[in-house]
Amino acid sequence: MAEGQYAHARYAGDNGQLFWLAFRTGLLTLVTLGIYRFWAKTRIRRYIWSAVELDGSRFEYTGTGLEKFLGFLMAVIILAVYLGVIQIVLFYFGISLFGGADAATSVVAVNASVLAVLPFVFFAVYRARRYRMARTRWRGIRFGMDRNAWGYALRAMGYWALTLLTLGLMLPLQTFRLEQYMTDRTWFGDARFRQEGHWTALYGRMRHVFIGIGLIVLGSIGAAAGAAGDWGWGAAGIAAIPVGAVWLAIGVISYRVQSFAYLARTKVLDEQVGFHARPETSTVILTWIVGSLIVGAAVGIFLALVGGGAAIIFGGLASTGGLDGIDPSGPAVLLPLLGGAMTYILVFVAAEAGGLALITQPILKHYVDTLTVIDPDALGEIRQRAADKGADAEGFADALDIGGAI
Amino acid sequence: MEGRASFHDGGTAARHEVRLRLSEDNQALVIEGDSLPAPLRWPLADLRALGDHADAARLVVTRHADHVPDALPRDPARLVIEDPRLIEWLHRTRPRLHRRDLRAGTGRRVALRLGGALAAVLLMLFVILPSMAGTLARLLPVEREVAFGRTVTAQMERMLGAESPGSLDCEAPGGTAALEAMVARLTEGRALDYDLRVRVLDSGMVNAFAAPGGQIVVMRGLLDKAEGPDMVAAVLAHEIGHVVHRDPTRNALRAAGSVGLLGLLFGDFTGGAAMVLLADRLINASYGQEAETQADIYAHAMLRDAGLPPAALAEMFERFRDLGGEVDGALAHFMSHPRLSERIDGARAAPPPEGAVTPALDPGQWRALQGICGAPD
Numbered sequence: 177m178a179e180g181q182y183a184h185a186r187y188a189g190d191n192g193q194l195f196w197l198a199f200r201t202g203l204l205t206l207v208t209l210g211i212y213r214f215w216a217k218t219r220i221r222r223y224i225w226s227a228v229e230l231d232g233s234r235f236e237y238t239g240t241g242l243e244k245f246l247g248f249l250m251a252v253i254i255l256a257v258y259l260g261v262i263q264i265v266l267f268y269f270g271i272s273l274f275g276g277a278d279a280a281t282s283v284v285a286v287n288a289s290v291l292a293v294l295p296f297v298f299f300a301v302y303r304a305r306r307y308r309m310a311r312t313r314w315r316g317i318r319f320g321m322d323r324n325a326w327g328y329a330l331r332a333m334g335y336w337a338l339t340l341l342t343l344g345l346m347l348p349l350q351t352f353r354l355e356q357y358m359t360d361r362t363w364f365g366d367a368r369f370r371q372e373g374h375w376t377a378l379y380g381r382m383r384h385v386f387i388g389i390g391l392i393v394l395g396s397i398g399a400a401a402g403a404a405g406d407w408g409w410g411a412a413g414i415a416a417i418p419v420g421a422v423w424l425a426i427g428v429i430s431y432r433v434q435s436f437a438y439l440a441r442t443k444v445l446d447e448q449v450g451f452h453a454r455p456e457t458s459t460v461i462l463t464w465i466v467g468s469l470i471v472g473a474a475v476g477i478f479l480a481l482v483g484g485g486a487a488i489i490f491g492g493l494a495s496t497g498g499l500d501g502i503d504p505s506g507p508a509v510l511l512p513l514l515g516g517a518m519t520y521i522l523v524f525v526a527a528e529a530g531g532l533a534l535i536t537q538p539i540l541k542h543y544v545d546t547l548t549v550i551d552p553d554a555l556g557e558i559r560q561r562a563a564d565k566g567a568d569a570e571g572f573a574d575a576l577d578i579g580g581a582i
Numbered sequence: 583m584e585g586r587a588s589f590h591d592g593g594t595a596a597r598h599e600v601r602l603r604l605s606e607d608n609q610a611l612v613i614e615g616d617s618l619p620a621p622l623r624w625p626l627a628d629l630r631a632l633g634d635h636a637d638a639a640r641l642v643v644t645r646h647a648d649h650v651p652d653a654l655p656r657d658p659a660r661l662v663i664e665d666p667r668l669i670e671w672l673h674r675t676r677p678r679l680h681r682r683d684l685r686a687g688t689g690r691r692v693a694l695r696l697g698g699a700l701a702a703v704l705l706m707l708f709v710i711l712p713s714m715a716g717t718l719a720r721l722l723p724v725e726r727e728v729a730f731g732r733t734v735t736a737q738m739e740r741m742l743g744a745e746s747p748g749s750l751d752c753e754a755p756g757g758t759a760a761l762e763a764m765v766a767r768l769t770e771g772r773a774l775d776y777d778l779r780v781r782v783l784d785s786g787m788v789n790a791f792a793a794p795g796g797q798i799v800v801m802r803g804l805l806d807k808a809e810g811p812d813m814v815a816a817v818l819a820h821e822i823g824h825v826v827h828r829d830p831t832r833n834a835l836r837a838a839g840s841v842g843l844l845g846l847l848f849g850d851f852t853g854g855a856a857m858v859l860l861a862d863r864l865i866n867a868s869y870g871q872e873a874e875t876q877a878d879i880y881a882h883a884m885l886r887d888a889g890l891p892p893a894a895l896a897e898m899f900e901r902f903r904d905l906g907g908e909v910d911g912a913l914a915h916f917m918s919h920p921r922l923s924e925r926i927d928g929a930r931a932a933p934p935p936e937g938a939v940t941p942a943l944d945p946g947q948w949r950a951l952q953g954i955c956g957a958p959d
Contacts, residue, residue: 189636197634219634227636233590233597233662236632236642240653242688249695253702256843260706261714263842264835268718271730271834289842311653315597316590316660365595556596560658563651 183552187544189227191533197223198529206521214248214574215241217582220532224582225312228544231552239311239569247571255296255575262292293576298329300572302358309362310564318561322361331357344385348378348435355439364445365558373442381434388424391416430457440547446558450550459542467535475527482519486512536582585668589613592658600661602668613661622659629672630656631679641669646683655683707840715836719828724775724795727831731795734834735781738799742785752782752802757954760947764815767942768822768888776825780818784955788905790817792824794831802955807901811943811951812894816885816929820895823880829873878925882932889935890942896929 201216218241225237266288306321313319335350352375359371395416402410433455440453549555589600600615605623613622628646635642641664645657652658663669672679722730736747744750765780776796788803798821800814808814824830882892899922943951 193636222632222634223636226632226634226642233588234635234637234640234642236660238652238654238656242684242692243653246692246695249699253699256703257706257710260711260839260843264711264714264718264839267835267838268722272722272726313658315595316592316658317595318658556594558595560593565651566653 181551181553183231183549185544185547185549186229187227187541188229189224189537189541191537194220194223194537195529195533198532199526202525202529203522206525211245212241214244217241218244221308221582224537224540230314230549231555233315236313236316237311238313239307239566243566243569244571244574247567247569248574249571251300251568251571251575255293255572258296259289259293262289266292294333295329296572297576297578298332299325300570300576300578301332302328303568304570304573304578305358306564307566307568307570310566314364315555316560317365317558318563320363320561320564321358322363323567324357324361328354328357347431348382349375351375351435352378352439359439359443363561364555365561367446367449367558370444370447371439371442372444373438377438378431378435381438382427382431384427384430385424386427388420388422388427391420391423393420395420426457426461429461433457433460436543446554448551448554452548452550453543454546455543456546460539463538463542464535467531467538470534471527471530474530475523478523478526479519486516532582540582583668583671585663585665587613587661587663587665587668589615589618589662590660591618592660602661602663624661626676627678629676629679630681630683631672633680639666639669640664641672643672643679648685655685703843706843711836711839711843712832715832715839718835719832722831727828728776728795728797730831730834731793731797734793734830735797735799738791738793739783742783742787750783750785752784752955754950754954754956756947756950757782757952760943760951761954763947764811764818764942764951768815768819768884770888772884772887774822774826778822778825782954788902790821792821792830794828794834796825798822798825805952805954807905808898809901810894811941811948812890813898813901814951815888815890815942816881816892816895816898819881819884819888820877822884823877824873826880827873827876829877833873874925875928878928882929886933886935888942889937889939891934891939892929892932893934894929896926899926899929 198216198220201212201219204212205216218237218239221237221239225235228235302321302325306323306325309319309321332354335346335353338346339350352371352373356371359369362369395413398409398413398416400413402413434457437453437455440451443451445451584601584603587600587602589598590596591598596617598615598617600613600618603612603614604610605612608626610626611624611629613624624645630644630646632642632644640662643661643663644659646655647657648655650656650658663672739747739750742750761780761782765778769778774796778796778798780798780800782800782802782805785801786803786806787801788807790798790800790804792798798818800817804817805814808817878895881895885892885894903922903926941948
């Protein structure tokens with residue numbers, strides 16, 4: 177794969193294989209009341225990591241379901257105790273300040289409890305990335321991250337507050353500094369990553385967001401003019417608002433894809449290995465649309481077939497008079513009900529697996545396939561690093577349900 | 583058996599091109615390469631393959647090793663085999679290739695962590711949250727409790743199908759006067775922290791409940807099924823007991839805490855919400871038993887002081903039982919009220935009032951109370 181001083185990354189996962197793996201492990205998760213989900217996620221990661229190839233060598237994921245399960249238990253104990261106490265105290269202040277469980281109280285209480293959990297959310301984000309890094313290997317060498325989860329949580333809250341107070345204008349600063357905080361603490365073996373570049377460069381990646389907002393604002397002004405009697409401006413304004421909304425949505429995705437690309441291009445490993453990333457926003461959006469259509473159509477066709485079959489069977493029973501006098505709690509009624517519930521669950525699990533195989537995986541493939549490592553020969557000199565116990569093994573992220581698809 | 587492979591020694595990220603062969607004694611795989619300082623010998627029994635690999639044409643092999651600090655007891659070195667003959671040979675002759683090796687003491691570690699989690703959750707649900715709820719309920723100013731109670735009853739009315747709060751209220755003047763007379767007789771000579779507000783709602787349910795802040799709601803179905811005014815008075819006395827003990831407020835506070843906690847435990851898989859509700863029901867049922875017993879004891883004393891027989895409570899419970907409210911066995915836990923027979927015995931054993939007993943209402947008042955929702959259709 178190495179072409180002189182470049183190594184192109186390649187993603188070699190298969191949609192069918194990943195679908196069946198996700199479907200099988202999804203069913204096991206269901207049967208075990210959710211407990212198998214730690215093993216399911218681990219197995220799916222093992223598959224996805226091993227499909228990423230760089231310079232002829234595949235990546236490896238070495239996490240275990242057991243350590244994730246144990247980490248989850250630990251996180252749940254801490255969070256459950258914390259949340260139980262927070263909720264009861266908030267509820268008390270809710271009724272003693274506002275006098276009731278009415279809309280205003282519940283809004284305040286929900287916001288306050290979200291705020292109370294927020295430090296743990298950012299803590300969990302860093303911890304989860306540290307765990308995934310610590311369990312990732314390439315050519316047998318471990319990746320790793322320093323232990324700075326609380327430092328990250330503190331900064332994340334500060335930058336988020338700044339972004340909210342400036343109505344999003346400082347978002348590039350937040351994106352850049354938080355990524356820099358994590359990258360500067362990331363290692364491959366004994367080599368450290370460093371985030372270079374400058375946060376103001378991200379404003380260029382935000383331009384479609386600004387255009388979308390501009391269209392909505394201008395459209396609103398035009399619509400206001402229309403209400404004041406100027407019909408031409410009014411019609412143009414009303415037409416501009418939906419265009420601006422779609423443009424804004426695409427702009428948000430574009431910002432995410434292109435800021436990732438910029439931040440990847442400005443990363444340096446061990447002061448000599450560079451990266452080049454060229455993901456296309458249009459490919460990401462198109463892949464998402466096509467994948468969603470396929471999964472949606474498959475679910476629709478399957479349900480129509482099953483529903484049609486059931487209708488024919490029941491129609492037959494009814495026309496022979498078979499439905500009269502049936503005991504409503506008897507097997508003749510319960511079995512189809514049970515069958516319906518089972519079908520629903522199967523379709524649900526299959527749709528999740530389909531989304532992973534046909535949406536998440538192709539988008540990931542695009543990101544990997546457009547990534548190039550510059551000067552990969554220097555990687556051969558890198559030495560092993562010590563193992564990281566991984567603390568909660570992503571347990572906080574699992575308990576707070578912020579894990580994402582993979 | 584011979585072949586070629588690439589090898590990563592686990593110490594550096596370099597790639598070594600190696601030759602593989604079986605050792606003389608057929609017990610180990612020998613790994614030799616020009617870039618390796620010395621040939622390596624991996625016992626065949628220790629060979630392990632990586633699972634769920636995306637490339638079926640390549641087998642990544644490592645070695646079982648107990649001394650490593652990783653989660654899995656595996657050597658950090660990796661042997662990447664792409665020779666199909668070699669892969670086939672390994673699969674055929676090495677049944678333990680895909681074995682999962684658990685470290686010694688894994689079972690104990692899992693049991694400890696599970697037990698610890700269970701103990702912490704139970705301690706929270708049954709000790710810490712109830713005692714916090716009790717303390718906070720006592721701290722809450724009465725006027726706040728009353729305001730909170732109003733929103734709770736408004737919610738209840740909506741659930742019963744009221745278009746607006748108060749639209750289900752039954753307010754026939756004669757019936758209201760009879761109800762007030764009954765409450766006055768029960769509370770005479772007692773200093774209560776709350777102004778009791780007793781209402782009748784037009785609903786067929788045979789039930790009555792107390793909301794925070796002195797609000798008591800009686801359903802029309804209870805008046806219909808009661809065999810006399812004493813039975814209604816007994817139910818009222820029981821609900822006043824809940825009000826005085828601040829049970830509804832404590833219950834709401836405790837539910838807020840346990841829903842926050844249980845939502846986290848079960849929040850993350852399909853059907854989680856149902857589990858949360860079910861579990862919350864279970865907790866509040868066992869919480870309810872102690873509170874119900876205390877409210878019964880309060881009612882016995884209140885009835886006696888008002889010159890009414892506590893046994894009227896027993897008669898009302900028997901009426902409940904005839905209507906099918908008794909559930910024994912496994913389902914008993916899920917009932918808010920403790921088993922009725924025990925409570926019936928308790929009410930019969932309570933000392934009756936001294937002197938003459940007169941019914942809670944005279945026959946005219948009782949007819950008026952039963953007609954508080956207007957003439958039945």
